[in-house]
Amino acid sequence: MSEAMLKIKNLNVNYGAIHAVRDVSIEINRGEIVTLIGANGAGKSSVIRAIMGLVKSRSDEMTFISPRDNKPVSIQGKPAEAHVKLGISLSPEGRRILPQLTVEENLNLGAYIRDDVNGIADDMEYVYSLFPRLKERRRQKGSTLSGGEQQMLAVGRALMSRPDLLMLDEPSLGLAPILVEEVFEIIRTINAQGRTILLVEQNAFAALKAAHRAYVLEVGTIGLSGTGSELLNDNKVRAAYLGG
Amino acid sequence: MNLNIFVQHFINALSLGSLYGLVAVGYTMVYGILRLINFAHGDIFMLGAYFVYFATIVYKLPWAVGVVIAIIGTTICGLLVDRIAYKPLREAPRISALISAIGVSFFIENFAVVVFTGMPRPVVQPPILMQPIVLPGDVRLIPLGILVPIVAFVLVGCLLWLLYRTKPGLAMRAISFDIETTRMMGVSVNRIIALAFGLGSALAAVAGILWALRYPRVEPFMGMTPGIKAFIAAVFGGIGSVPGAMIGGLILGFVEIMSVAFFPTLSGYKDAFAFCLLILILLFRPTGLLGERLEDKI
Ligand SMILES: Nc1ncnc2c1ncn2[C@@H]1O[C@H](COP(=O)(O)OP(=O)(O)O)[C@@H](O)[C@H]1O
Ligand SMILES: [Mg+2]
16 A cells, blocks of 8 residues: 555646745555645646646656556656656546547547557446446537536546546536535545546545545645545544535 | 530539638648648648649659659648747747748748749640540530549548548547647647648648649749638638538639629629628628637637
């Protein structure tokens, strides 16, 4: 459990004069669900986007250690398209489904870096087994899906590259409560099948229940960290994020 | 108007329309991805015509070889235009790339004047393409007139296959909606953009070659009017849509040829029809015939 997969030391993200992320250090171990919680605007997406190489960032260290070869690779400054080849994938905030592509095409795009036709077909069946609704709609355009289905498609698409580290940015955003339950259930299932997960959430309660460990982001810096249950019982966290 | 004359006009319209379509496809692909009107595209078309002229008429190579050289040479020019004039401006405001496009267009035209002189040069048509085939009812068909639409449809068919049945095609369609998301799927965006420029330039080369055979001559500004009309065809069909560009080109070809055929007195206004069509579509259906989205276009 303690083999590190991602090590980040003193990550900083600036947008012009806005210093959105300050000296954030995070470690994710193999097999974990780690969650990053915090209020709207705290900088959660900036952290995850910096890891993915979608925004410029500075850090003392940003290392990914792929379980495929155990070699540490610095991902600081690498372009976004390089990450997925290393084994990192992201289901972005707002789902970012390609509206004019079908469900199947969206999933195929997630497998863009792969050439093993049979493996891709297997993984597509795997995604359909996690989200049977998507199978029913596989020939429909992304734009015709409901919000919940789009979220499932975004997670499914991120799985199609067979990532070692799956990053999810607010997968429960805008979903009906019953769907939120379902999404977290599926996140736990995916994790139980051996994938390491970094989960960014505003829905702190559900995220802390699902996660092994958690970091609380407060206006750009890590305020607290601990195991999911520690933070669930922490008075400050309860007051600030869990409604008492 | 007897049958023979009508058939001539029809074939003529089909040829002209499919040439507009071939050029329009290049505009639409680049626009779909970069939201950039590649003003130099008409000049790329002109380069295609010059390449084939030099290869076959000056250097006396067989047509088949000349066509291949022209397509490859033009494609390289198209890729160079992207690499030199547009790629450094990817992060710049869109207007910068647009201005760069206008500059490239002027540059290529004037470069051509310097290198090739402004004199139109005659193209010798291969006799086999010009020998009329006589059909019953005294209908005469010039093989070139039939070859042009066939080549155009086959090429656009291949392009659609590539767009809808291959991985680079999937990436190209994805990029036109959301570059960032496509990048995080592992797609090298610049490579796909280069592919769009390359394919568009290759099609423009073919159009330029066929155009040079039809009119039979080449001159440095021969890309201007067809370029503008093909752009109008792309807007008319719904910019960003490949089938739309082809349909827009065909409609434009038919409007132009048929209006003059039926109302010969209007022939002086021939070039104005394209613009009337443009104004009408922009007034009544700004997304074009097959266009789907309006936000952040043009
Ligand atoms: N592209 C951007 N340009 C300027 N400011 C930004 C940009 N993205 C985010 N911010 C700012 O950075 C801060 C953190 O945003 P974000 O990382 O999206 O937070 P969260 O995901 O926790 O809601 C906010 O103040 C936000 O307004
Ligand atoms: Mg966010």
